[in-house]
Amino acid sequence: MRKRVVVTGMGVVSPNAIGLSDFEKAIREGRPGIRFIPRLEELKFACQIGGVPEGFEQRCGDYFNPSLQSYMSDIVRYAAVSAIDAWRDAGLSVPGDEDPPDWDSGTIFGSGISDLDIVGNEVVPKVNAGKVRRLGTRVVERVMGSGTSARISDLLALGNQSTSNSSACSTGTEAIAMSTWRIRNGLAKRMVAGGAEGASVYTWSGFDSMRVLARKYNDQAAKGSRPMSATATGFVPGAGAGALLLEDLESAQSRGARIYAEILGVMVNCGGHRGGGSMTAPNPEGARRCIQGALADAGVGADAVDAINGHLTATYADPHEIRNWSEGLGRGPEDFPYVNSTKSMIGHCLGAAGAIESVASILELHRGFMHPSINCEDVHPEIEPFIGAIVRECMDFPKLKMLAKASFGFGDVNSCLIFKKWDNH
Amino acid sequence: MNQQEILDNVKGVIKNYVKDPAMVDNADMETSILDDLKVNSARLVDIIIQFEDTFDIEIDDDDADGIRTIGDAVKYISGRVASDQSVG
Numbered sequence: 001m002r003k004r005v006v007v008t009g010m011g012v013v014s015p016n017a018i019g020l021s022d023f024e025k026a027i028r029e030g031r032p033g034i035r036f037i038p039r040l041e042e043l044k045f046a047c048q049i050g051g052v053p054e055g056f057e058q059r060c061g062d063y064f065n066p067s068l069q070s071y072m073s074d075i076v077r078y079a080a081v082s083a084i085d086a087w088r089d090a091g092l093s094v095p096g097d098e099d100p101p102d103w104d105s106g107t108i109f110g111s112g113i114s115d116l117d118i119v120g121n122e123v124v125p126k127v128n129a130g131k132v133r134r135l136g137t138r139v140v141e142r143v144m145g146s147g148t149s150a151r152i153s154d155l156l157a158l159g160n161q162s163t164s165n166s167s168a169c170s171t172g173t174e175a176i177a178m179s180t181w182r183i184r185n186g187l188a189k190r191m192v193a194g195g196a197e198g199a200s201v202y203t204w205s206g207f208d209s210m211r212v213l214a215r216k217y218n219d220q221a222a223k224g225s226r227p228m229s230a231t232a233t234g235f236v237p238g239a240g241a242g243a244l245l246l247e248d249l250e251s252a253q254s255r256g257a258r259i260y261a262e263i264l265g266v267m268v269n270c271g272g273h274r275g276g277g278s279m280t281a282p283n284p285e286g287a288r289r290c291i292q293g294a295l296a297d298a299g300v301g302a303d304a305v306d307a308i309n310g311h312l313t314a315t316y317a318d319p320h321e322i323r324n325w326s327e328g329l330g331r332g333p334e335d336f337p338y339v340n341s342t343k344s345m346i347g348h349c350l351g352a353a354g355a356i357e358s359v360a361s362i363l364e365l366h367r368g369f370m371h372p373s374i375n376c377e378d379v380h381p382e383i384e385p386f387i388g389a390i391v392r393e394c395m396d397f398p399k400l401k402m403l404a405k406a407s408f409g410f411g412d413v414n415s416c417l418i419f420k421k422w423d424n425h
Numbered sequence: 426m427n428q429q430e431i432l433d434n435v436k437g438v439i440k441n442y443v444k445d446p447a448m449v450d451n452a453d454m455e456t457s458i459l460d461d462l463k464v465n466s467a468r469l470v471d472i473i474i475q476f477e478d479t480f481d482i483e484i485d486d487d488d489a490d491g492i493r494t495i496g497d498a499v500k501y502i503s504g505r506v507a508s509d510q511s512v513g
Contacts, residue, residue: 067441097444136471 002184006422008257009090009245011082012359013196015051015238015346018059018081020089024363026345027371028394032222033346034236043201047213049221051238051347052199053078071138072151073115078241078352079148079196080155083109086192086243087156091257095157104189104251106160108179109148109243110171111195112351112409116202118142148196160188166351168409169311170268171195172242173354177266177415179246189251195355196241203350204237210280212315213237225348226375227312227341228322228383228390235313238347242355244362260366264402265298265418267291270411277412281317284324290414291328291406298418300402302329305337305418307370307397309361309405312341313348314375319382321408326386333385337404340373340391354407358417361405365421368398428503431480435498438475442468454496480506 010020015033017026026033033051040048060069060077063084069077084094095102118139126134141147146164153162161182167174172195179193197203207213214234217224226232252259271277271286295302308325312318325339326332342357343349349356364370370391379387401423406416426434432454440446442464449462458464464472473489476482476498482505492498 070441134474136474137467138471 004249009086011085011243030372046215048218073142074198082241082243090245101159103159107192110165117200170407170409171351173407173415194243197350197352199239228376232314236347238349259422267293268415287324288328294416307338336389
């Protein structure tokens with residue numbers, strides 16, 4: 001029999017707030033975290049705005065000394081702060097160096113793209129200049145694909161599985177799904193699940209050249225991330241991390257932990273790059289199957305879904321996504337669930353997106369509200385029939401019980417989670 | 426640079442690689458970098474690179490392998506700094 005999986009802790013490093021309490025305040029007030037970035041202008045990016053966690057250097061200094069930080073990339077630092085926050089938020093104490101490993105706790109923590117700043121600024125120049133021996137030991141652990149999970153398991157003495165997944169913009173959501181499976185199967189009692197992404201011009205450059213980034217809002221950054229808007233011109237790149245402490249229900253209850261929500265259903269799949277799917281676009285059938293698969297896994301009907309936290313990036317794909325949700329749930333404009341996009345405030349944090357947005361979703365469930373989806377005062381004509389479902393002002397929603405969160409990524413990959421508010425049973 | 430200055434600089438470098446910097450303050454010439462100060466052995470590479478930067482010398486791998494204690498580092502660096510100065 002499968003174990004039930006609940007969320008007992010959360011941590012977040014987001015472009016509009018760092019830490020859970022300020023993040024809740026930020027999403028309630030629709031606080032944008034998108035700013036003009038002069039370096040992008042210097043480098044002739046078409047998109048010169050982005051979402052970068054503000055005040056992070058100072059915050060990070062509260063957690064790690066400069067020497068330890070010199071062994072951590074931005075991705076790893078974001079991941080580590082969010083993971084420690086989630087751990088503490090769950091009422092767990094951070095172990096010391098002499099404490100034994102916790103064999104029942106592990107981590108699956110991903111990122112979309114490795115820290116290319118380190119590759120671009122340190123590795124390539126030194127190697128090309130014949131100075132390989134000058135690289136030292138800081139490179140590998142900062143750029144390796146499992147850099148985030150490796151550091152988190154070090155800091156928290158995690159003795160269970162420690163690995164990093166990568167599925168482009170689906171990464172954070174997928175990490176939560178994979179961690180859920182591990183606990184369900186009785187292989188771990190607790191998992192730190194999440195995703196992180198750095199703010200590197202080298203990472204963002206490829207997206208800029210693909211012309212998928214917002215390029216018409218450089219002089220009004222806060223309005224640049226416009227999911228579901230008729231005047232959306234592409235996504236705004238973002239950075240940060242989100243972490244959930246997932247736990248089996250028995251473990252959580254036995255230690256009297258505060259429970260935010262239950263992860264009732266999960267699904268990941270790929271559209272196979274067929275039927276309209278490609279490296280950059282989802283096969284609609286794949287997306288629908290993913291949504292339906294998560295519902296089936298949860299054992300609930302589509303009518304149980306009260307709200308959707310969409311992938312909704314502010315590209316041409318938003319109308320397609322709304323259609324996929326509608327067809328996947330079998331619910332047209334007249335009874336479509338409430339929908340919002342956290343990216344409207346923080347941009348698209350790539351491998352961190354699903355994790356940060358899951359933190360937002362679970363806060364909404366736990367506190368009974370829906371955050372505003374900003375910058376869609378001019379709803380896209382193809383989404384116009386659904387306008388009544390779009391949450392454009394912060395909304396009290398005490399009856400919010402079930403929320404669906406999905407992410408869709410390059411490589412035609414999909415992931416969907418069904419979160420249920422915890423009401424003591 | 427006299428021996429005391431070299432010792433101070435060596436300790437200053439090593440402090441970046443220990444969990445408890447106070448241990449370095451109390452260290453003497455016999456103190457083992459790995460065994461007594463509990464420096465992760467992989468980090469010796471970074472310590473050697475930082476010695477090179479701090480003292481403006483190059484330390485080849487065989488010489489680096491011979492540095493086990495703070496005294497080893499001070500003696501080796503003293504010799505190198507002195508000989509480089511005499512050449513220069």
